[in-house]
Amino acid sequence: MSTEGSGEAPVPIRRIIHIDMDAFYASVEQRDNPxxxxxxxxxxxxxxxxxxxxxxEARVFGVRSAIPxxxxxxxxxxxxxVRPRFDVYRSVSQQIRAIFAEYTPQIEPLSLDEAYLDVTDHLEGRTATRIAQEIRAKIREVTALTASAGVSYNKFLAKMASDQRKPDGLFVIPPEAGADFVASLPIGKFHGIxxxxxxxxxxxxxxNGADLRRQSQEFLTARFGKSGTHYWNIARGIDNREVRPDRIRKSIGAENTFMSDLRDLELARAxxxxxxxKVWAHAEKTKSRGKTVTVKVKYGDFRxxxxxxxxxxxxxxPAELLALAGDLLAPVFADPRGVRLLGITLSGLESAAPDEGAPRQLGLFDQE
Known part of the structure; x- marks a missing residue:
């Protein structure tokens, strides 16, 4: 596979699978409550x-995650x-992760309901497409849930492929079709844009991808910084990122939405x-520490x-984490709109115990 203009050495063609559970949380609730x-x-x-x-069934009406x-x-x-049951979702996610491990140790979880798998060195006479079929079938058998899969020669295209035939679908983008697939893709559909x-x-x-491909690397870098090289590459179906089983979470966060808007600073500090x-408990559990504290404030008008x-x-x-968060909150709290949500994030993470292994990635909604 060519990497012309990327500044990187050629890499072998990989067999990457992206598995994405279909409406995971909602599907678990429908499974458990007929x-x-x-x-x-x-x-x-x-x-x-x-x-x-x-x-x-809700998405037909335009209902999506993250909307009020x-x-x-x-x-x-x-x-x-339905009230979320994250303990149940985590348990099901562990079942799914165990199925992945039957096929390859090269697993990079992105959240509780999706992951990349590199099966290049674990085909055992099968194709990557066949393995994806087997994984989907086993997930259905073990959990009574459906998963969609994308199969391709890199992570970007595998991720794009898994969206093509949702729900309960499988889509394959072979190396010879990668560049043409990207060319027809609307720019708003690009993962990471x-x-x-x-x-x-x-x-x-x-x-679209064809328009992106017409731009020079210099043009993209000048306007989009270091991401410009990545955009130049994916416009040509190139993505040399490896599947990383030891992927470390970049941040740990927790937030809460209040029944009534907060207008008292001392109450907000409490x-x-x-x-x-909660953030510190996660840091302890994953043996990680961070240098940057961020406070998120959402006002009554959703800004x-x-x-x-x-x-x-x-x-x-935790005492220092709380003190830093309180100091960050005080200057922005006094607002006539009131505060409907507060959040704390700890980032710039590093392992607190290198000899005991890297921190485990938390699921997306471990921050709930």
Missing amino acids: ELRGKPVAVGGIERGVVAAASY SSRALRLCPALVF GPATAARMEEHGIR ELRPLAD QITRAKSLPRPVEG
Whole structure:
């Protein structure tokens, strides 16, 4: 595979599978409660909360994860809200992870419900497509849930492929088809290119992969910084990133949405304590420490800000974490809109005990 212009040496063609569970949280709830099957379901809090996950029946109405629950109800008045059960989701995720391990040790989890698998050296006479079929079948047999899979020669295309035939689908992008697949892909569908970057690209006439491929590496680097080289590569179906089983989480966070907007600073400081304790418990569990503390504040009108402080050394304990968070909160708290959500994140993580192994990646909604 060519890496012209990437500045990297050629790498062998890999066999990468991306497995993505279908509407994972909502599907678990429908599996465990037959009365929910066939109905639009949202996992999350109905009172001033947000949607953590939506069933496919709910998605028809435009209900998606991360939108306010109040908006979700306006979109779908028949929506059934279910409180999240993260202990159950983690347990099912462990079952799925065990199935992956039957096929390869090269597993890079992205969250509780998706992961990359490199099966290049573990084919045992099978194709990667056949392995993906077997994994999906075994997941259905063990968990009674469905998964979609993408198979390709790199992580970017495997991720793109898994979205093509959801739910319960399988899509393969072979090496000879990679560049053509990317050419037809709308820029807003590119994994790793968010709405803001997509809008900037469209300002330069870049609306799909073909438009992106026409740009020089110098042009992309000048406008998008070091990400420009990555964009230049993926426009040509090139992605040399390895599947990393030891992938370390970049941050640990916790947040809480309140039943009533907070308007008293001392009360808000008190609400920071359980968040700091939860973050520190995760840090202890994963034997990791961080140097940067970030406080997230969402006001009553849903606008949000973040404030961060970095230390020259790791935060020493939950008391210091709480104190730093309180110092960051105080200058931004006084606002007539009130505060509906507070969050604390610890980032710049490093292992606190290198000899005991790298920290385990937490699931996406371990921050719930």
